Amino acid sequence: MGMERMANQKPGKDNFTRNLVIAVVVGVVLLMLVPTLISKKTNTSAKVPSSVSASHGYGIVFNGDVQGVPVVDIYEDFQCPICQQFEKLNGDYIESLVTNKKATVVYHTLSFIGPDSIRAANAGACAADQGKFLNFHKAAYANQPQENTGVWSNDALVVLGAAAGISSNKFDTCVRGGQYQDWVSNVAAAGAKANVNATPTVFVNGKEIDRKTEYFSADKFKAAVERG
Amino acid sequence: MKKYQGWIALAARLILGGVLFAAGLLKYQHLDKSQMAVRAYELLPISLANFMGVVLPFVEIAVGILLILGAAIRISSLVGGILMLMFITGISQAWARGLSIDCGCFGGGGQVAPGTASYLPEILRDAALALLAIYLFRYPQSKFALDRQSADGDGKNG
Numbered sequence: 001m002g003m004e005r006m007a008n009q010k011p012g013k014d015n016f017t018r019n020l021v022i023a024v025v026v027g028v029v030l031l032m033l034v035p036t037l038i039s040k041k042t043n044t045s046a047k048v049p050s051s052v053s054a055s056h057g058y059g060i061v062f063n064g065d066v067q068g069v070p071v072v073d074i075y076e077d078f079q080c081p082i083c084q085q086f087e088k089l090n091g092d093y094i095e096s097l098v099t100n101k102k103a104t105v106v107y108h109t110l111s112f113i114g115p116d117s118i119r120a121a122n123a124g125a126c127a128a129d130q131g132k133f134l135n136f137h138k139a140a141y142a143n144q145p146q147e148n149t150g151v152w153s154n155d156a157l158v159v160l161g162a163a164a165g166i167s168s169n170k171f172d173t174c175v176r177g178g179q180y181q182d183w184v185s186n187v188a189a190a191g192a193k194a195n196v197n198a199t200p201t202v203f204v205n206g207k208e209i210d211r212k213t214e215y216f217s218a219d220k221f222k223a224a225v226e227r228g
Numbered sequence: 229m230k231k232y233q234g235w236i237a238l239a240a241r242l243i244l245g246g247v248l249f250a251a252g253l254l255k256y257q258h259l260d261k262s263q264m265a266v267r268a269y270e271l272l273p274i275s276l277a278n279f280m281g282v283v284l285p286f287v288e289i290a291v292g293i294l295l296i297l298g299a300a301i302r303i304s305s306l307v308g309g310i311l312m313l314m315f316i317t318g319i320s321q322a323w324a325r326g327l328s329i330d331c332g333c334f335g336g337g338g339q340v341a342p343g344t345a346s347y348l349p350e351i352l353r354d355a356a357l358a359l360l361a362i363y364l365f366r367y368p369q370s371k372f373a374l375d376r377q378s379a380d381g382d383g384k385n386g
Binding site: 015017021026037040111113188192 | 258260261274283290297342
């Protein structure tokens with residue numbers, strides 16, 4: 001690079017290399033920043049699974065048409081170990097809310113942990129199209145790998161779907177083709193707008209339940225939902 | 229002192245620049261998390277926090293590279309120093325208000341279980357880096373730098 005030589009240059013001499021380096025560094029960073037900023041915007045033309053509602057932050061909605069019941073928004077990442085604990089403790093109760101139509105339940109599959117999360121969220125949406133989101137959800141947490149190990153390849157997620165009782169070529173193509181990837185980033189953008197700063201995060205009727213007490217006690221969680 | 233000044237500045241550039249570059253790169257790999265980290269400080273309106281969460285890693289990477297190469301040392305160290313003061317302010321106020329957050333300094337971030345947050349080491353580290361930035365701003369003359377070196381040692385470049 002001849003930096004030593006440059007260091008001995010007399011003042012006033014041409015600064016071409018230095019200025020070029022500055023221009024290239026700043027230019028390249030700006031060229032990367034602008035598309036990244038745009039990609040964080042909600043993509044309104046993204047393909048979304050059938051049970052998804054933009055008015056519910058692009059979440060996967062159950063019992064959206066049932067009136068007079070609490071709305072439970074669950075923000076989670078399929079790869080997050082604490083979400084797995086939460087699922088172990090409260091998963092059956094939440095499923096009963098769905099089957100007994102006792103609450104509108106909205107699942108927001110965030111993906112901040114890494115690419116495996118994006119693939120898993122996409123597969124979750126594909127499962128929703130088959131009417132099997134809850135089965136897939138359960139199977140995913142029961143088989144959750146270590147974070148970002150790449151274990152959740154699309155092929156592995158197809159197998160996971162089969163284990164969850166999904167046998168459909170449409171599901172396989174949807175998972176392998178990353179059909180709902182744009183939707184996954186919309187879910188992330190909506191979560192960011194809703195100020196969700198941890199997973200799991202649960203809102204009941206738009207208000208977060210108490211992080212200190214109500215997440216990891218089955219009784220208190222139930223009480224928080226019923227309180228509405 | 230003057231004899232070693234160029235070497236001290238070189239070390240300061242590599243440490244400050246290296247830390248900024250690494251921190252920026254780690255955040256860049258998980259931008260959702262980076263946005264989450266900024267929001268969790270509860271200082272900025274949410275939309276601005278989300279914007280900062282994306283922009284900050286890029287700024288860190290650019291300033292880091294420029295410092296390592298020794299180009300535009302004064303402006304780069306000024307920006308680096310301002311970043312450190314911002315981080316110190318953010319972490320201190322989170323500590324004072326009793327928030328439980330991960331500083332998100334090197335990726336990560338967001339809320340953590342109450343009682344597990346550690347703030348003092350982060351503040352001390354950022355304060356040390358801020359001192360390096362101040363030194364470089366005052367004495368930008370440095371070994372192995374792309375910036376032009378003036379004979380009187382009073383760097384006016386950058």
